[in-house]
Amino acid sequence: MSKAAAATLALVAFVSMIFIGQCNAALRIGFYKGKCQSIDVETTVFNVIKSKFKNDSTITAALLRLQFHDCFVTGCDASLLLDGKHSEKTAFPNLSVRGYEIIDAAKAAIEETCPDVVSCADIIAMATRDAVSLSGGGRYEVQTGRRDGNASSSANVFLPGPSDSISDAIDIxxxxxxxxxxxxxxxxxxxxxxxxxxxxxxxxxxxxxxxxxxxxxxxxxxxxxxxxxxxxxxxxxxxxxxxxxxxxxxxxxxxxxxxxxxxxxxxxxxxxxxxxxxxxxxxxxxxxxxxxxxxxxxxVKLGALDVLTGNQGEIRRSCQKVN
The missing domain is CATH 1.10.420.10 (Peroxidase, domain 2)
Structure with a gap:
């Protein structure tokens, strides 16, 4: 790699780390407490994931990959879930991504009692955490407060590949x-x-x-x-x-x-x-x-990549389409 390219990567990484720090400050544990009356959002998501996991323990790998593929492109904004002729779903690395229906099921369970409050992006983070826990990976606290993106393009999809060299992967x-x-x-x-x-x-x-x-x-x-x-x-x-x-x-x-x-x-x-x-x-x-x-x-660090918070983005009623 040339010195100029290395310098550019270093600058991008530095800016990204600053932004991640800002996003961590915007997200917080327990963001939804008190926002859905007596309904516990995280318990609702967990119950859906637990039910799915009982029938198919491979959902853990599916959700881990789904979260990574979403966050690594334009940030953790659930843009991967959007349907469309040229959406992120249609990019080659995402053709084998699965687990969309699991996120939809958790979203439907929440919308039934607490509509228009919980983002699809947050559901991805919570659902993945719950699947990890059910697979023996330990339960970590998930920060919430993300909002959903309203655009998705296959042209934005650039992910590390299975044959990448370690140095190239580190740079990515x-x-x-x-x-x-x-x-x-x-x-x-x-x-x-x-x-x-x-x-x-x-x-x-x-x-x-x-x-x-x-x-x-x-x-x-x-x-x-x-x-x-x-x-x-x-x-x-x-x-x-x-x-x-x-x-x-x-x-x-x-x-x-x-x-x-x-x-x-x-x-x-x-x-x-x-x-x-x-x-x-x-x-x-x-x-x-x-x-x-x-x-x-x-x-948790992955889940803070380029998140939308505050007045950014939206809370989608359906994870598959913008409002």
Whole structure:
């Protein structure tokens, strides 16, 4: 990277961090207390998520990804939820995002007793927190007070990719005011996620056009994944990003232990444990007992990205369209 480009990224990150600080001041814990008479907004959301989780524990991975994809583009404004011919939903990285109906269900439950008060953006943050808690990730306090954006464009979607180098990924996160440690923790969400075979094919069969698998992947894992993901298996089959079968649905630090053992599924996951820029932090998390609390802190930081508050934005009646 050129010195000029690095200087620009540093300036953007600095400005972003200032803005995040301002947003944290605007958001607060318990924002909705007293705004819905006797109705507890957070309990209402939790009850919806708990019901959904009982039938499908994979909603945790879905909601974590949904929140990240929303916040990382134009800020945590629920713009990802908006329908439209060229909305954020239609961008390629978002075609496999799911969980919209869960947010809609929580919104409907709140609107029934407390209409036009609670934003879809806040529901995303609360719902994701609740799913994390139900998956064993610990319960962190969510600041609320966000308002919803009223625009959504696929042209704005720029997200880190599964094959990005660690240095490039760090630079991308820096533009949002998130440092390398934040990035390492946020990627820990992969401990409850899955990847479609199409994202693993090159590492299994033709890594960097060598005609061979990625040498950084454990050979036994290569053989195992080839059975699940035969060549040209495409988008239909998936594999767990945390290859520990005992904790692939639990939000813990197992993911970090797996990538240290060369069992990372996505290239960026494996490189996280190999790159000098991040490997020490990976080792530290893998051997620590405070992943849950640290992960919650980073999720709060993510949830404060470029939020709309006060007279900005709107409170949508439907999360799928502007008022």
């Amino acid at each position: 996160f820096a533009t949002k005011g998130l440092n390398s440690t934040d990035m390492v923790f946020l990627l820990g969400a992969h401990t409850v996620g899955v990847a479609h075979c199409s994202f693993v094919q090159d590492r299994l069969y033709n890594f960097q056009n060598t005609g061979k698998p990625d040498p950084s992947m454990d050979t036994k894992l290569v053989s195992k994944l080839r059975r699940t993901c035969p060549q040209d298996s495409g988008f239909n089959k998936t594999v767990n990003l945390d290859q520990n079968p005992l904790s692939s649905m639990t939000l813990d630090n197992s993911y970090y232990k797996q990538i240290i053992s060369h069992k990372g599924i996505l290239e960026i996951d494996q490189n996280l444990a190999l790159d000098p820029l991040t490997k020490d932090k990976v080792n530290s998390i893998a051997n620590s007992s405070d992943f849950s609390s640290k992960f919650g802190q980073v999720m």
